[in-house]
Amino acid sequence: MTEPLTAPPGTASDPTTMVQLLDAEGRRHHHPEYGSFAESLDADALRAMYRDMVLTRAFDTQATSLQRQGELGLWPPCLGQEGAQIGSAHALAPRDFVFPSYREHGVALVRGVDLRDLLPLFRGTRHGGWDPHAHNFHLYSIVIGSHTLHAVGYAMGAQRDGDVGTGDPGRDRAVVAYFGDGATSQGDVSEALVFAASANAPVVFFVQNNQWAISVPTTTQSRVPLVRRGSGFGVPSVRVDGNDPLACYAVTRAALERARSGSGPTFVEAVTYRMGAHTTSDDPTRYRDRAEEDLWRTKDPIVRMRTYLAAESLADDAFFARVGEEADELAAATRDHCRTLEAGPPETLFDHVYTAPHPLVAEERAQMTEFEAGFTDGEGEAR
Amino acid sequence: MTATPLARAINAGLRAAMERDDKVLLMGEDIGPLGGVFRVTDGLHKDFGPDRVVDTPLAESGIIGTAIGLAMAGYRPVCEIQFDGFIFPAFDQITTQLAKLSYRSRGDLQMPVVIRVPYGGGIGAIEHHSESPEALFAHTAGLRVVTPATASDGYTMIQQAIASPDPVLFLEPKSRYWDKAEVDLGAEVDLSEAGVTTGLHAARTVRPGSEVTVVGYGPTVKTLLAAAEVAAGEGTEVEVIDLRSVSPIDFDAVTESVRRTGRLVVAHEAPVFFGPGAEIAARITERCFYELEAPVLRVGGFHTPYPTAKHEEHYLPSLDRVLDAVDRVLAY
Numbered sequence: 001m002t003e004p005l006t007a008p009p010g011t012a013s014d015p016t017t018m019v020q021l022l023d024a025e026g027r028r029h030h031h032p033e034y035g036s037f038a039e040s041l042d043a044d045a046l047r048a049m050y051r052d053m054v055l056t057r058a059f060d061t062q063a064t065s066l067q068r069q070g071e072l073g074l075w076p077p078c079l080g081q082e083g084a085q086i087g088s089a090h091a092l093a094p095r096d097f098v099f100p101s102y103r104e105h106g107v108a109l110v111r112g113v114d115l116r117d118l119l120p121l122f123r124g125t126r127h128g129g130w131d132p133h134a135h136n137f138h139l140y141s142i143v144i145g146s147h148t149l150h151a152v153g154y155a156m157g158a159q160r161d162g163d164v165g166t167g168d169p170g171r172d173r174a175v176v177a178y179f180g181d182g183a184t185s186q187g188d189v190s191e192a193l194v195f196a197a198s199a200n201a202p203v204v205f206f207v208q209n210n211q212w213a214i215s216v217p218t219t220t221q222s223r224v225p226l227v228r229r230g231s232g233f234g235v236p237s238v239r240v241d242g243n244d245p246l247a248c249y250a251v252t253r254a255a256l257e258r259a260r261s262g263s264g265p266t267f268v269e270a271v272t273y274r275m276g277a278h279t280t281s282d283d284p285t286r287y288r289d290r291a292e293e294d295l296w297r298t299k300d301p302i303v304r305m306r307t308y309l310a311a312e313s314l315a316d317d318a319f320f321a322r323v324g325e326e327a328d329e330l331a332a333a334t335r336d337h338c339r340t341l342e343a344g345p346p347e348t349l350f351d352h353v354y355t356a357p358h359p360l361v362a363e364e365r366a367q368m369t370e371f372e373a374g375f376t377d378g379e380g381e382a383r
Numbered sequence: 384m385t386a387t388p389l390a391r392a393i394n395a396g397l398r399a400a401m402e403r404d405d406k407v408l409l410m411g412e413d414i415g416p417l418g419g420v421f422r423v424t425d426g427l428h429k430d431f432g433p434d435r436v437v438d439t440p441l442a443e444s445g446i447i448g449t450a451i452g453l454a455m456a457g458y459r460p461v462c463e464i465q466f467d468g469f470i471f472p473a474f475d476q477i478t479t480q481l482a483k484l485s486y487r488s489r490g491d492l493q494m495p496v497v498i499r500v501p502y503g504g505g506i507g508a509i510e511h512h513s514e515s516p517e518a519l520f521a522h523t524a525g526l527r528v529v530t531p532a533t534a535s536d537g538y539t540m541i542q543q544a545i546a547s548p549d550p551v552l553f554l555e556p557k558s559r560y561w562d563k564a565e566v567d568l569g570a571e572v573d574l575s576e577a578g579v580t581t582g583l584h585a586a587r588t589v590r591p592g593s594e595v596t597v598v599g600y601g602p603t604v605k606t607l608l609a610a611a612e613v614a615a616g617e618g619t620e621v622e623v624i625d626l627r628s629v630s631p632i633d634f635d636a637v638t639e640s641v642r643r644t645g646r647l648v649v650a651h652e653a654p655v656f657f658g659p660g661a662e663i664a665a666r667i668t669e670r671c672f673y674e675l676e677a678p679v680l681r682v683g684g685f686h687t688p689y690p691t692a693k694h695e696e697h698y699l700p701s702l703d704r705v706l707d708a709v710d711r712v713l714a715y
Contacts, residue, residue, distance in 0.1 A: 099452075139488060153448065160408075160434055194440045195440055356580045357580050361524075
């Protein structure tokens with residue numbers, strides 16, 4: 001615990017200090033290593049980030065309400081983590097591939113997933129909801145940390161496809177695995193870091209350290225800052241203010257460029273806070289103080305971005321009003337759509353267990369169909 | 384036709400699949416220059432290179448988890464788990480991820496991943512090297528579980544497994560690795576959908592008989608044939624069926640046989656309790672209730688951890704235990 005930290009290769013900064021470009025008061029700062037990666041963000045790009053954060057929060061808040069109304073069985077809110085998600089996702093190129101956990105609603109939005117397609121999983125009408133290849137955005141992974149290995153394997157595929165280190169920006173690609181502080185304790189995450197380092201795979205491990213793994217704090221998961229988990233595996237690591245979308249953008253962009261160029265994986269710890277419950281089944285008042293939540297409320301990513309945009313005249317009141325209206329419309333559309341979602345006929349539960357025909361599945365489907373038919377009359381109406 | 388041991392026949396099948404499709408790659412522990420601890424991948428690293436014959440870090444969950452990602456990227460990984468007893472660190476990735484991704488994605492994703500596992504006992508090994516975990520995987524929807532008993536099937540079935548769009552557990556009876564048989568290594572293998580879905584899973588009658596049906600797969604087939612030979616000398620005609628597939632199971636073939644013989648014995652090295660024989664007994668009882676002359680009997684491992692090497696001959700379904708079961712079904 002006392003040995004001096006040395007900067008890992010690829011990062012000149014001390015990995016325990018936090019990269020920050022936009023502080024909690026909305027003031028822009030320069031960073032000697034990462035500042036340049038955010039300089040290309042013009043007013044349009046900055047406004048787009050703000051808009052995506054606001055839309056994500058509106059959707060997320062609406063989904064939480066839908067669970068409270070009984071329309072969803074469960075919802076994992078991303079409230080408070082919009083800066084980490086939108087900032088990092090804006091650094092992605094379309095060819096890059098994302099492996100999310102189950103809370104990356106903001107990343108889904110940026111990847112072009114219709115946010116309403118996130119609902120069926122939590123309403124109990126589907127296990128997925130979107131085509132991963134259509135958005136280069138994998139399905140949500142519920143088994144904590146399991147998908148980090150899939151990300152590394154996919155990146156190994158990109159290497160074999162010759163899509164790494166060509167120098168052609170239209171060809172080179174990278175993979176991002178999003179996971180949380182709790183996942184860093186999982187063996188699969190350690191194995192993913194081992195495999196990524198071994199293969200020098202083009203992967204960015206993006207940890208949103210939201211301080212709580214349901215009720216257990218990060219300090220129970222790790223005796224050292226999570227950022228040091230990466231360097232132990234030989235993976236360059238950097239810590240960033242996760243409520244600062246600009247810093248998250250810059251750090252992720254640097255890591256992606258490094259990965260696409262063939263220089264290997266990077267581990268990012270984005271320090272943020274889960275303002276809501278783990279899921280709607282959880283009660284945070286049982287394990288954490290209101291004062292802690294109040295402190296983090298002052299670091300809100302959307303508030304600081306709005307302050308910055310307004311102070312620098314990068315956006316006017318009309319823009320903020322328009323985004324607010326758009327958010328209201330998204331919330332209403334989410335509500336309306338959710339109530340229309342149905343699971344389909346019961347015999348479809350046998351669909352896609354296997355890709356190729358399978359006699360047992362066919363037999364059981366036929367038995368179930370016959371059984372169900374016994375409850376209807378000749379016209380197909382229930383008896 | 385060449386007299387070829389099972390291990391070499393699987394090697395030849397792997398080579399043929401790799402030559403046919405450059406998306407096929409092998410991954411596992413010590414499968415590169417060493418050729419695997421059983422030498423099943425011997426020579427392939429030299430001929431196909433380290434990108435297609437990947438010596439992975441020593442982490443089974445990592446092997447299967449990264450294979451899933453490679454499959455998403457369009458590859459057809461063939462993973463080797465070094466020994467049956469070492470598959471359990473990968474059990475989560477196999478059962479919660481690999482088996483379910485087609486279902487969860489409603490077919491948007493396919494998982495053409497093969498997991499090769501040397502399995503079973505009888506080689507005098509230390510613990511964790513002689514297990515038969517097939518029931519655990521047969522119990523998991525989304526997986527296919529097959530096991531060749533002969534060199535010829537080793538050559539054919541590994542190619543069909545690699546061609547399968549679904550994940551396949553390919554269980555290799557390690558006690559039979561060096562058993563030789565005539566194999567046509569240049570033979571055309573049926574890789575059509577029918578070949579992969581029906582051919583790969585079709586049971587095979589390896590000895591016809593009229594009085595008792597005995598069913599096994601993998602390492603027990605040789606034992607069953609030997610038992611049938613002894614029984615024939617005693618005047619009992621035993622029909623031997625090699626299931627070849629534990630999921631799905633070719634119940635039609637077993638049903639057809641039992642309708643003629645009226646008697647069924649199932650043998651496997653896996654523990655009898657909740658083993659594949661339990662499922663076969665239940666299904667055949669349902670299908671052949673009025674043709675059965677005796678209850679279906681099972682011969683297999685006991686409800687103990689796999690015993691020490693010096694005890695394994697008493698644990699495994701030996702020729703004598705199979706004959707004892709044959710005698711008992713005939714006594715009803």
